[in-house]
Amino acid sequence: MASISRSSALQLLTLFLYALRFACSQPFIGVNYGQVADNLPPPSATAKLLKSTSFGNVRLYDADPELITALAGTGIGIVIGAANGDIPALASDPNSADQWISSHVLPFYPASNITLVTVGNEVLMSNDEGLISHLLPAMQNMQRALTAASLGGKIRVSTVHSMSLLSQSDPPSSGQFNPAHDDMMKKLLQFQRDNGSPLAINPYPFFAYQGDPRPETLAFCLFQPNSGRVDAGTGIKYMNMFDAQVDAVHSALNAMGFKDVEILVSETGWPYNGDPNEMGPSIENAKAYNGNLISHLRSMVGTPLMPGKSVETYIFALYDEDLKPGSASERSFGLFMPDLTMAYDAGLSKNSQTPAAKTPVVTPSPRPTSLGWCVPRVGIPDDQLQAGLNYACGQGIDCSPIQPGGACFEPNTMASHAAYAMNLYFQASGKNPWDCDFSQTATFTLNNPSYNGCMYPGGST
Numbered sequence: 001m002a003s004i005s006r007s008s009a010l011q012l013l014t015l016f017l018y019a020l021r022f023a024c025s026q027p028f029i030g031v032n033y034g035q036v037a038d039n040l041p042p043p044s045a046t047a048k049l050l051k052s053t054s055f056g057n058v059r060l061y062d063a064d065p066e067l068i069t070a071l072a073g074t075g076i077g078i079v080i081g082a083a084n085g086d087i088p089a090l091a092s093d094p095n096s097a098d099q100w101i102s103s104h105v106l107p108f109y110p111a112s113n114i115t116l117v118t119v120g121n122e123v124l125m126s127n128d129e130g131l132i133s134h135l136l137p138a139m140q141n142m143q144r145a146l147t148a149a150s151l152g153g154k155i156r157v158s159t160v161h162s163m164s165l166l167s168q169s170d171p172p173s174s175g176q177f178n179p180a181h182d183d184m185m186k187k188l189l190q191f192q193r194d195n196g197s198p199l200a201i202n203p204y205p206f207f208a209y210q211g212d213p214r215p216e217t218l219a220f221c222l223f224q225p226n227s228g229r230v231d232a233g234t235g236i237k238y239m240n241m242f243d244a245q246v247d248a249v250h251s252a253l254n255a256m257g258f259k260d261v262e263i264l265v266s267e268t269g270w271p272y273n274g275d276p277n278e279m280g281p282s283i284e285n286a287k288a289y290n291g292n293l294i295s296h297l298r299s300m301v302g303t304p305l306m307p308g309k310s311v312e313t314y315i316f317a318l319y320d321e322d323l324k325p326g327s328a329s330e331r332s333f334g335l336f337m338p339d340l341t342m343a344y345d346a347g348l349s350k351n352s353q354t355p356a357a358k359t360p361v362v363t364p365s366p367r368p369t370s371l372g373w374c375v376p377r378v379g380i381p382d383d384q385l386q387a388g389l390n391y392a393c394g395q396g397i398d399c400s401p402i403q404p405g406g407a408c409f410e411p412n413t414m415a416s417h418a419a420y421a422m423n424l425y426f427q428a429s430g431k432n433p434w435d436c437d438f439s440q441t442a443t444f445t446l447n448n449p450s451y452n453g454c455m456y457p458g459g460s461t
Contacts, residue, residue: 030057175248
């Protein structure tokens, strides 16, 4: 029986784990299921569809019993919601919260994996002072009802905010909540700290691009190669709008003394269609944003202020909602059509081995007969290497070996780290010549760059 070298075994294990990552559901990737539509498939079909994807969670805007029942036994985490109109009763009468839990949770849990109850949606932005004043008491009564049902700590309680909750978000280090909501936010965040529940917020790079429709802004929003944006407060260079928006929320929490409160991205997405006067909606852009976002989350690289983990993120939305008013884009966020076909391939299938939507930056050249490894060209400035490294690590590869303590962290140089990331991305993307370009900063080598315990997958084809 032929023996296998230690380095080959490590390479095989790396490739196996890489494939396994995309064959399983990811608990930090979820999807929103809106129902403002008259053409949605039956709940059983939706449950089957969700099981075929990488989505580990689904967020409902209500507590639809048919879909909750259909998801029983799947293990998929379910976020259910109490509507804004329910808040006054939930706040004024603890029995109302008991009845809500008895009707919408107890008949289904634990067979259906309900993980979070959201009380209201973007209440602080409603300008309804009566509703706003009832929000925290409603959440408190809902928490008491869950605790009384022995579900405290198993099912959490939160509410959902829009990004306009922040009065300042650029640069990310200056993030702060609107001072008009300071008193309410401190009380809400204290409740969430005490009960271990997340701050749920809806960042949309799509809307940021609409406000600044320049090509470089589009690339920044779509996780595509770009020159980045430096936060003057920290010196950190941000390579995508999603990280910048999430870190702005983190900075706002920190400024208020609640940096330990978890952030949950309850909505984000990109429409594939829009009205003629709308900037940004297209199939190509929606595929790039959602596909690259999914890969970025899978990479576990995190954000600059919260590295090494992925924020639990819910993509808007599973289906189009054809009865929504407003512009065409409002009805065109769906990842799937009512007949269960994909609107476009964002790499969500468990059978997909190519999770990201990649945009070649040059015309492909003929494939060499022997590719070997992909490494940076000599003399490339660190900022360009950083852009290539960030792009590669945002596409779903495992960049942990070049993080502190990793086998390839030393030497701690930009050239070394970029070489590892570029090569791993190239190998994982099918060894296509255009996957070793990185805006003409990378090239091929036949010399194995592996050293000591740092193994670079690759070789001749």
